Amino acid sequence: MALQDWKQHKRPFAAIASGPILWLLLFFLVPMTVVWLYSFGQNSGPAEISITGTLDNYKRATEWLYLSIFGKSLAVAALVTVICLVIGFPVAMAITFASEKWRPWLLVAIMLPFWTNLLIRTYALMMLMGSNGYANRGLGAMWDGASWLKTLVGLQPLEAWTPVQLLYNNFAVVLGLVYVHLPFMVLPLYSALDRLDKSLIEASLDLGAGHLRTLFKIVVPLAMPGIMAGVMITLIPALGAYLTPDLMGGTDSQMIANVIERQFKRANDWPFGAALSFLLIYAMFILVALQSMRGDKAKAGER
Amino acid sequence: MSEFDKIVSKGLGRRSLLQALGATAVGISFTGLAACSKEAAKEPTKSAATTRIAATGEEPKLNFYNWDTYIGETTLADFKGLGGAEVNMTLFASNDELFAKLRAGNAGYDVIVPSNDFVERMAAADMLVPLDHSLIPNFQNIAPEYQDVPYDPKRKHSMPYTWLTLGIGYRKSKVKAVPDSWKVIFDSDEYKGRIAVLSEAGDMFRLYAKYLGKSVNGLTKDDIKIIEAMMIKQKPNFKAFHEDNGQDLLLKGEVDLVMEYNGDIAQAMAEDDDIGFVLPKEGSQFNSDNLCIPKGAPRPKNAHAFINYLLDAEAGKKITETILYPTPNAAAKALMPDEYKNNPVVFPAAEQLAKCEYAKYNPELQPLYEEAFTRVRAA
Amino acid sequence: MALFKRTPIAPLDYTRKLWMRGWVGATLLFLYAPLLVLMVFSFNDSKRNAVWKGFTFKYYEKAFANSSLVEAMVNSLTIALLATVISVVLGALAGVLLWRFRFPFKGAVEGVMSLPIIVPEICLGVAMLIFFAKIDWPTGLPWPLNLSAITIAHITFCFPFVAMVVRSRMASFNREQEEAAKDLGASEWETFRDILLPHMKPGLIAGALLAFTLSLDDFVITFFTSGPDTVTFPVKVYSMVRFSVTPEVNAASTILILLTIALTAVALKVQGVKGIAETH
Numbered sequence: 013m014a015l016q017d018w019k020q021h022k023r024p025f026a027a028i029a030s031g032p033i034l035w036l037l038l039f040f041l042v043p044m045t046v047v048w049l050y051s052f053g054q055n056s057g058p059a060e061i062s063i064t065g066t067l068d069n070y071k072r073a074t075e076w077l078y079l080s081i082f083g084k085s086l087a088v089a090a091l092v093t094v095i096c097l098v099i100g101f102p103v104a105m106a107i108t109f110a111s112e113k114w115r116p117w118l119l120v121a122i123m124l125p126f127w128t129n130l131l132i133r134t135y136a137l138m139m140l141m142g143s144n145g146y147a148n149r150g151l152g153a154m155w156d157g158a159s160w161l162k163t164l165v166g167l168q169p170l171e172a173w174t175p176v177q178l179l180y181n182n183f184a185v186v187l188g189l190v191y192v193h194l195p196f197m198v199l200p201l202y203s204a205l206d207r208l209d210k211s212l213i214e215a216s217l218d219l220g221a222g223h224l225r226t227l228f229k230i231v232v233p234l235a236m237p238g239i240m241a242g243v244m245i246t247l248i249p250a251l252g253a254y255l256t257p258d259l260m261g262g263t264d265s266q267m268i269a270n271v272i273e274r275q276f277k278r279a280n281d282w283p284f285g286a287a288l289s290f291l292l293i294y295a296m297f298i299l300v301a302l303q304s305m306r307g308d309k310a311k312a313g314e315r
Numbered sequence: 316m317s318e319f320d321k322i323v324s325k326g327l328g329r330r331s332l333l334q335a336l337g338a339t340a341v342g343i344s345f346t347g348l349a350a351c352s353k354e355a356a357k358e359p360t361k362s363a364a365t366t367r368i369a370a371t372g373e374e375p376k377l378n379f380y381n382w383d384t385y386i387g388e389t390t391l392a393d394f395k396g397l398g399g400a401e402v403n404m405t406l407f408a409s410n411d412e413l414f415a416k417l418r419a420g421n422a423g424y425d426v427i428v429p430s431n432d433f434v435e436r437m438a439a440a441d442m443l444v445p446l447d448h449s450l451i452p453n454f455q456n457i458a459p460e461y462q463d464v465p466y467d468p469k470r471k472h473s474m475p476y477t478w479l480t481l482g483i484g485y486r487k488s489k490v491k492a493v494p495d496s497w498k499v500i501f502d503s504d505e506y507k508g509r510i511a512v513l514s515e516a517g518d519m520f521r522l523y524a525k526y527l528g529k530s531v532n533g534l535t536k537d538d539i540k541i542i543e544a545m546m547i548k549q550k551p552n553f554k555a556f557h558e559d560n561g562q563d564l565l566l567k568g569e570v571d572l573v574m575e576y577n578g579d580i581a582q583a584m585a586e587d588d589d590i591g592f593v594l595p596k597e598g599s600q601f602n603s604d605n606l607c608i609p610k611g612a613p614r615p616k617n618a619h620a621f622i623n624y625l626l627d628a629e630a631g632k633k634i635t636e637t638i639l640y641p642t643p644n645a646a647a648k649a650l651m652p653d654e655y656k657n658n659p660v661v662f663p664a665a666e667q668l669a670k671c672e673y674a675k676y677n678p679e680l681q682p683l684y685e686e687a688f689t690r691v692r693a694a
Numbered sequence: 695m696a697l698f699k700r701t702p703i704a705p706l707d708y709t710r711k712l713w714m715r716g717w718v719g720a721t722l723l724f725l726y727a728p729l730l731v732l733m734v735f736s737f738n739d740s741k742r743n744a745v746w747k748g749f750t751f752k753y754y755e756k757a758f759a760n761s762s763l764v765e766a767m768v769n770s771l772t773i774a775l776l777a778t779v780i781s782v783v784l785g786a787l788a789g790v791l792l793w794r795f796r797f798p799f800k801g802a803v804e805g806v807m808s809l810p811i812i813v814p815e816i817c818l819g820v821a822m823l824i825f826f827a828k829i830d831w832p833t834g835l836p837w838p839l840n841l842s843a844i845t846i847a848h849i850t851f852c853f854p855f856v857a858m859v860v861r862s863r864m865a866s867f868n869r870e871q872e873e874a875a876k877d878l879g880a881s882e883w884e885t886f887r888d889i890l891l892p893h894m895k896p897g898l899i900a901g902a903l904l905a906f907t908l909s910l911d912d913f914v915i916t917f918f919t920s921g922p923d924t925v926t927f928p929v930k931v932y933s934m935v936r937f938s939v940t941p942e943v944n945a946a947s948t949i950l951i952l953l954t955i956a957l958t959a960v961a962l963k964v965q966g967v968k969g970i971a972e973t974h
Contacts, residue, residue: 043821059440136728207866277411279685289817422921
């Protein structure tokens, strides 16, 4: 699709561009610049920051301690994104191919859990997953049932049931994050799949390709912009999540956002928190830029 | 007016959810108290002890920024009934939130409730208004040991609201012996995976200092390194770092030993007989929540009148009935039933308290604690 | 086996396939189980949520009577609605801008547009706090103007999401339709309204849903931009529930969920149920 040159269409360009750009400038760039300046400053008193142009904060932020936490957060976020993609793609396909009657209801059904307060949902999830929670009770009941069956058959019963540690560990963090971010993956996927030309899929099936092959060779490449949007919408907030790891994580489930939060709150070290945040921002920015460059190359390659 | 009844009628305890009304059903020790609080819930009573509050000439409104359920059932309604301002109580959940919010400027809060080290911090940052003691005659109700404290000499900026100490809450049926030393949770794998400790870096380091026999305010940089290594060694034995919901974890059976405040555990004990509390023999840390007026408060006179009211004996008694925390208000304490006054959890023995100290706000060490703790959590 | 189906399942009829239904069913179960537990326990006759003690409505009475809770809910819904509307407008404009035009510094604009999504919420929250304090944003305005600071902050982090979804939707737009319209004499605005907008609609709806969710649930940024008179539901719940959940909060959450279902139902009625998921 040829991009229009703004010079040739100045009036519509101005009309379209002015709103978003002005807003971003005033209500985003200005506040962020202030914080960015803080990252070059230091605390001069409990509530004062003087901007001294120092790079100490950045030096500290690139120490191995913080880089390793960042790497771990990235790994967790990537895992969460992959799981969401695997779970969400069939759901998005199901919605796309559903009958006209059901489609909006399915969409709403997916979005609805996310209008509940995150904290409450997390607590409800924790209630299910605690040592005495329903998941463990259910598993315990099944275990006992299996044990009883074994005795019926004359075998030794199983050992006593010990609750599975479902909370306060990394498993809980991943589960919690998947729980929160799933709809953010489904929506863009649906949006892209919806526009897919179904006849292409039919043609592929007619020509003898199985469903899976059609999926990977036809559907996925065509839906790639949507997949990329979904991945970005999931990966980045997952990387910045701090409430879920805080509540559900164990002693070693510390993510980078928790550390940043600690700097702004407990440690009262806003310059350092700003430096850490901006390093995170730069890194993510590079990721997004790489991805959009790939997207442009792919588009150019199509021609 | 009744909105405030409802705001605070949920329960008691600043940081926990164990309701005083629930204690009616369960608590042996607190049945008397529960009966009192039930009566209080019926209607705002005017007691003979409180006097009419003089008009201050300011707009009759007050923004009170407080911890959750950290007020009596009818306190705010009573205040208004006696001629005071209409109080709008909003809630915060931790000292750093309070500090972070007020750092950039006061959005209209008149009275706030920071803990002791934050009183020091905020006073140093010039965020508090010096109190006019002539407007707070109920100051005399405060027990002498709380009238002049290291973190606020001569009570220049704050009035005490509650005090607390940290100790070990435990489930009696699951421990082999009463865990009367910090060693049990800091330095032993006896209860591996069944321990929860605070996630507050400063408190953790200071209590380790106590365990090592030092003062909470006497740590050096080398000490911090040693303690950090100890924490990393002990980390596999911790199940979780809790943000002050330890009593909840204990009650749910997630852990058997928890580092918590005595007030929180006292409430837990009301719900479950199997819970106990002990102040370890090495000593512990004092905490205290205080009433302050932030700089830029729109209605300072109302604020003073409100603080004065909260220190009143009868009002203090109603507050304490609801939240059941140790109170520094000697006059209010005198009005409380014996089960409260003699409860060893709420009011530990004097020789135990002698080993407790207030934490001093130390701007150099605090960031070191935080960084070391980040390392511990990442290890 | 044909006895069990009314019509044979077409190759593309994925939704009718058993494993697909099972997958979707399992996903929905996973998503809804905690919510159902939440709603069931809002009727629990106990101060704590751990054990079921009996059925009661009293927490609903408490929640309704708790005027600060109600006020917080109203604030949250108001902010969410305002933020969604403005975010959708700004996001649609931004999406079209990036999709359609080539202009200097386009890369930079794309980058900046994606920043609100990347920035850690706490950083953005602190930035907004400082910003509003430094420019002396008026506090103490009458409702709903006093919600303006929070609304502005919400819009700032919501509309890039909408822009992203719209842009991804527009990627599949056939420009020839636009050119044809112009050839047939339509003006810029008419083309936008009659050709681009209908194609964008699923993207707009998806974006609106996303923005509404983000705004309603936001805690961190709202916390920093709210004051004593402008408490929102998540902020209120966070301070109430930091350490344990009461049935009263469950009741309030259930009410909020039912309210949003009702709102959605109204929107669907007005929009026409089909409109939400048009194929083309």
